[in-house]
Amino acid sequence: VTVAADLRALLKASRVLDAPAELRTYAYDASFLTQLASRSPDAVVIAASTEDVSAVLRYANRQGIPVTPRGAASGQAAGAVALSGGIVLALNAMNRVLEIDVPNMQVFCEPGVVHAQLNAALAPHGLLFPPDPGSSRMATVGGMASTNAHGMRAVKYGPTSAWVLGLEVVLADGGVIETGSVGSRAKQSSAGLELTKLIVGAEGTLGVVTRLRLKLMSIPPARAIVLGLFDALEQAGQAVQAVFGAGVSPSAIEILDERCIQAINLYRPAMDLPRVEALILFEVDGNLPGVRWDAERICAVIAPFAQRTEWSDEPGRINALWEARSLVGAAVGMLRPGSNRAYCGEDICVPVSKIPEALRAIQDVGARHRIPIATYGHIGGGGLHPGHLIDGRDPDEIQRVLRVADEIHLLALRMGGTTTGEHGVGAARAPYMAQEHGPALEVMRRVKRALDPNNIMNPGVIFDALPLPFEFPLAGPVGEPTGAAIDPG
Amino acid sequence: MLACIRCGLCLTSCPTYVLSLDESEGPRGRVGMARALAEGHLQVTPDLVEHELNCLVCDACTAVCPAGMHMDPLQVVLRAVLESEPPRRTRSVQMLRRLVFGWLFMDLARFRLLVRLLWLYQRLGVRWLARHLGILRLLKLESAELLLPELPGRFVEPHDEVYAPSPVAEDSPSAAFFAGCVMSTALADIDRATIRVLQRAGFELRNPAGQGCCGALHAHGGDLPRALELAKVNIAVFEHHEGPIVVNSAGCGAMLKDYAHHLRLDPEWSARAKAFSTRVRDLSEALADRPIPISHELREKVVLQDACHLLHAQRVRRQPRDLLRRIPGVVLAEIDEAGLCCGSAGVYNVTNPVQSRQLQQRKLDNALAPSPAVVVTTNPGCLLQLKSGLVERRSPVKVKHLAEVLDEATSP
Numbered sequence: 001v002t003v004a005a006d007l008r009a010l011l012k013a014s015r016v017l018d019a020p021a022e023l024r025t026y027a028y029d030a031s032f033l034t035q036l037a038s039r040s041p042d043a044v045v046i047a048a049s050t051e052d053v054s055a056v057l058r059y060a061n062r063q064g065i066p067v068t069p070r071g072a073a074s075g076q077a078a079g080a081v082a083l084s085g086g087i088v089l090a091l092n093a094m095n096r097v098l099e100i101d102v103p104n105m106q107v108f109c110e111p112g113v114v115h116a117q118l119n120a121a122l123a124p125h126g127l128l129f130p131p132d133p134g135s136s137r138m139a140t141v142g143g144m145a146s147t148n149a150h151g152m153r154a155v156k157y158g159p160t161s162a163w164v165l166g167l168e169v170v171l172a173d174g175g176v177i178e179t180g181s182v183g184s185r186a187k188q189s190s191a192g193l194e195l196t197k198l199i200v201g202a203e204g205t206l207g208v209v210t211r212l213r214l215k216l217m218s219i220p221p222a223r224a225i226v227l228g229l230f231d232a233l234e235q236a237g238q239a240v241q242a243v244f245g246a247g248v249s250p251s252a253i254e255i256l257d258e259r260c261i262q263a264i265n266l267y268r269p270a271m272d273l274p275r276v277e278a279l280i281l282f283e284v285d286g287n288l289p290g291v292r293w294d295a296e297r298i299c300a301v302i303a304p305f306a307q308r309t310e311w312s313d314e315p316g317r318i319n320a321l322w323e324a325r326s327l328v329g330a331a332v333g334m335l336r337p338g339s340n341r342a343y344c345g346e347d348i349c350v351p352v353s354k355i356p357e358a359l360r361a362i363q364d365v366g367a368r369h370r371i372p373i374a375t376y377g378h379i380g381g382g383g384l385h386p387g388h389l390i391d392g393r394d395p396d397e398i399q400r401v402l403r404v405a406d407e408i409h410l411l412a413l414r415m416g417g418t419t420t421g422e423h424g425v426g427a428a429r430a431p432y433m434a435q436e437h438g439p440a441l442e443v444m445r446r447v448k449r450a451l452d453p454n455n456i457m458n459p460g461v462i463f464d465a466l467p468l469p470f471e472f473p474l475a476g477p478v479g480e481p482t483g484a485a486i487d488p489g
Numbered sequence: 490m491l492a493c494i495r496c497g498l499c500l501t502s503c504p505t506y507v508l509s510l511d512e513s514e515g516p517r518g519r520v521g522m523a524r525a526l527a528e529g530h531l532q533v534t535p536d537l538v539e540h541e542l543n544c545l546v547c548d549a550c551t552a553v554c555p556a557g558m559h560m561d562p563l564q565v566v567l568r569a570v571l572e573s574e575p576p577r578r579t580r581s582v583q584m585l586r587r588l589v590f591g592w593l594f595m596d597l598a599r600f601r602l603l604v605r606l607l608w609l610y611q612r613l614g615v616r617w618l619a620r621h622l623g624i625l626r627l628l629k630l631e632s633a634e635l636l637l638p639e640l641p642g643r644f645v646e647p648h649d650e651v652y653a654p655s656p657v658a659e660d661s662p663s664a665a666f667f668a669g670c671v672m673s674t675a676l677a678d679i680d681r682a683t684i685r686v687l688q689r690a691g692f693e694l695r696n697p698a699g700q701g702c703c704g705a706l707h708a709h710g711g712d713l714p715r716a717l718e719l720a721k722v723n724i725a726v727f728e729h730h731e732g733p734i735v736v737n738s739a740g741c742g743a744m745l746k747d748y749a750h751h752l753r754l755d756p757e758w759s760a761r762a763k764a765f766s767t768r769v770r771d772l773s774e775a776l777a778d779r780p781i782p783i784s785h786e787l788r789e790k791v792v793l794q795d796a797c798h799l800l801h802a803q804r805v806r807r808q809p810r811d812l813l814r815r816i817p818g819v820v821l822a823e824i825d826e827a828g829l830c831c832g833s834a835g836v837y838n839v840t841n842p843v844q845s846r847q848l849q850q851r852k853l854d855n856a857l858a859p860s861p862a863v864v865v866t867t868n869p870g871c872l873l874q875l876k877s878g879l880v881e882r883r884s885p886v887k888v889k890h891l892a893e894v895l896d897e898a899t900s901p
Binding site for chain 1: 491495496512518521525528532555
C-alpha cells in the first residue's frame with residue numbers, strides 16, 4: 001500500500017497525485033538549487049479543506065512522513081520542495097476570498113489566493129493589502145505569510161507580518177488552532193504570546209496555514225514618483241540618507257545599478273536612459289497636495305548629489321518610469337543572450353548606509369568568478385537582488401555561480417546584514433543560519449521540536465541543511481528562447 | 490527549455506491551470522516535464538502524455554514569460570517526439586489520424602470534397618434524420634456536430650484570381666490572399682467578405698493557385714513532417730506573388746509566421762521561409778494603416794473575443810480594436826479574462842471535450858457580461874466554438890468575424 005493510496009482513502013475532497021511525471025512538476029520552485037537538485041515527492045495532495053489538511057498531517061505524523069506545504073512555488077529559496085521526499089501539500093487550490101469586512105478593514109481568505117487577485121477583489125471597496133512582492137501575479141498570500149515576504153513598499157508599510165491579524169493553523173499532529181484570538185475582528189491585541197508572528201515566516205515548519213485574517217488600508221488617492229540619476233554609487237547612497245533625514249517617508253525607494261540600466265536600454269531602446277552608475281526611483285503616496293510637496297522636497301534634497309532629477313504625479317509618466325523598474329527582471333537576460341537568471345544569493349539585505357559598498361563588492365565577486373551580475377533592489381530597506389547570468393548547460397559556470405552565491409551571502413553577514421531580506425531561508429540559505437543567528441538558532445530549534453516533535457513539517461529548511469544530490473543538466477535544449485517577452489497588458 | 494527559470498508567472502495565464510490548479514496542467518510543469526524527458530529523468534508515461542496533450546498551445550504563457558520561453562515550438566517538437574514513441578493510440582484512432590493528416594488536409598481539393606458532402610448532409614434532410622434518430626448520440630458526435638456551421642454552397646477556390654481595388658485608387662498596393670481550408674469552404678462567406686474589404690481598402694489582391702492548408706493542425710497534432718511539407722508548398726506558391734500575405738484566420742496566421750522558425754535549420758528553405766514569414770499579416774494588421782471607406786454606422790455594443798493565436802502568438806491586440814472603433818456608432822466593451830482561451834484551439838474541442846466545454850462556458854459568461862449585441866472574433870475556431878455555445882443557450886447574441894463587420898460597414 002502506497003502513501004498515495006492511503007491518502008486517497010483518507011481524504012474527502014482533495015486530489016492526490018502520484019504518477020511520475022505529475023510528481024516531477026512538484027520537484028522544484030524558482031530557486032537555482034532545485035534546478036540542480038530536483039526532488040519529486042512521493043505524493044502530492046491538492047488540498048481542498050482544512051479538514052483534509054488536518055487528516056493529512058494526522059496520518060503523516062503517525063507514519064513519520066515529511067509534509068511540505070506549497071503555494072505557487074514561486075519562491076527562490078527551495079522552501080516549498082519535498083527535499084527529503086514525502087508529501088507535498090499544495091494549498092493553491094484553497095483560493096477563496098471568504099469575506100471582506102469593509103467597516104473593520106480586514107479580509108478573511110484562504111492561503112491559495114494569489115496576491116494580485118486579492119487586491120483586485122479588494123479594489124472595488126477602495127481597500128488594499130499593501131505588502132507587494134514583485135511576484136504579485138503568482139505568489140499566494142499563504143506563501144507570502146509563510147516567508148514573511150516584503151516587497152517594494154515595505155520601506156513604508158512594513159513586511160507581511162505587519163498586516164496579518166490572525167491565522168488558522170493546522171499543527172503537526174492535525175490539531176487546528178486560531179491565532180490572534182478566536183473569532184476576533186479586533187485590529188490590535190496584547191493577549192499573550194504572538195503566535196501569529198511565530199507562524200509568519202516559519203515556512204511551514206511549525207504548522208500549515210489554512211486561513212488568514214489580514215489587515216487592510218484605504219487605497220492612497222494619489223502618488224508621485226521622483227527619478228534620480230547618479231554618476232557614482234556613493235552619491236546615490238548619500239541621497240537616500242538625505243531623504244530619510246528630510247521628514248519624507250517614501251512608499252518605495254528602488255535602485256538599479258549600471259548593468260541594469262544597460263539591460264533596460266537593450267530591452268527597450270526607446271527608454272534611452274543615460275549611462276550612470278545608479279538610478280533611483282522614489283515613490284510617495286497619499287493625498288495630492290501632500291505627494292506634490294513630498295516629491296518636490298525629495299528633488300531638492302537629492303539635487304546636490306544627482307546628475308539629474310525629475311518628478312511627476314501624472315499617471316502616464318509614473319507608469320513609464322516605473323516600467324523601467326518592473327522590466328529589469330526580464331531585461332537582465334539581454335546582457336548576455338542565451339543566458340538565464342540563476343536565482344541563488346539573490347536576496348541579501350545590508351545596512352542602508354553600506355549599500356554602495358555592497359554593490360561594488362558584488363561586482364567584484366562577479367568579476368572574480370567571471371559571472372555577469374546586474375543588481376537592483378529596495379535601497380530604502382537595504383535589500384539587494386543580484387541577478388547572475390549563466391549558461392545553464394555549462395557545469396563549470398554552475399560551479400562558479402554557486403561560489404558567487406556563497407560569497408555574496410557571507411558578504412552580507414560580514415557587513416552586518418542578513419542572507420535573506422524578504423524571500424525566506426528555505427534550503428538554499430539554511431547552511432548560513434548558524435552563522436547568522438548564533439545560539440539563537442538553537443532556541444529556534446527548541447521551538448520547532450516543541451511544535452513538531454517528529455520533525456515532519458518541511459524538514460531541511462531553516463534549522464538544518466540537508467545534503468542535496470545534484471542532477472546536472474545534459475546538453476541540448478529542445479525548445480529555444482527566441483527573444484524577449486512583452487507586457488501582457 | 491533551459492530558458493524557463495520556473496518563476497511561475499505563467500501559471501495564472503494558463504487556461505488548463507486555471508481550471509485545474511494542478512502544476513502538471515500548467516506551462517511551468519509542462520516545460521519541466523519536457524525538460525526532464527529530454528534529460529532522461531522521466532520516461533514517456535501516460536500521465537506525461539496526457540498533461541502535455543492537454544495544452545491548448547494558446548501561447549498565453551509565452552506572452553507573459555519574462556524569460557522568453559516559447560511554448561508553441563516546444564509543443565510542436567515534443568508532440569512529434571511523443572508520436573514516434575510506441576503506439577499509444579487505438580488502431581481506429583491511428584487510421585483516422587492517417588486519413589485526416591495524411592490525406593484530407595494535404596490537398597485542398599479533397600477538403601473541399603468533404604465539406605461538399607457535409608453540405609449535402611445539411612441540405613438533403615440527412616441531418617434531420619441523424620439528429621432525430623439518435624445516430625449522433627450513438628456515435629458520440631452530438632457536440633461536434635453542433636460546431637458545424639450552416640455551410641455555403643459556393644467555396645473560394647484559389648485560381649490566381651486578381652481582385653482589383655474598388656473603387657480604383659491611385660495608391661493600390663499588391664497583396665496576396667491566404668484563403669485557408671476551413672475559411673475558404675465552410676466559412677467561404679467570410680473569405681468573400683475579407684476579399685471585398687481588402688478591395689475597398691485599396692488593395693490589388695491575388696488569390697494564388699496551388700496554396701494549401703497552413704499545417705497548424707499537423708504541427709500541433711504531432712505530425713511535423715507533413716506540416717513542413719505543407720509549409721514548403723505555400724512558400725513556393727507565394728514567392729510568385731508580391732506584397733503582404735494577408736490571412737483572416739489567426740490560427741493560420743500564427744503558423745505562417747512560424748514557418749521561419751520551423752524551417753530555420755533547413756539550408757535550402759530557411760531563407761525562403763524567413764522571407765515568407767516576414768510578409769504575413771493578419772487582416773487587422775494589413776488594414777491598420779489603410780483608409781477604409783465606411784458607409785454605414787453600426788449602432789451596437791460589441792465585444793472583441795481575442796483569438797489566442799492573434800493576441801498571444803502574434804501579439805496583435807490593438808489593431809482589431811482600432812478597426813472596430815473606426816465604425817461610427819460602435820460601442821466596444823472589454824471582457825474579463827480576455828486572454829483566456831475559448832477552448833476551441835484547433836481540434837481541441839474534439840480531442841479534449843471536457844476542458845474545451847468548461848472554457849467555452851467561461852468565455853461565454855465573460856463575453857456576455859457586458860450585454861453585447863455582437864461578439865467579434867478573428868479566427869474560425871473561436872467563431873464556431875462561440876456560435877455553438879450561443880445556439881445551445883438560445884442566445885440572440887451574434888458572433889461575427891471582424892471581416893464580416895467591416896464588410897457590412899463598408900458595403901456600398
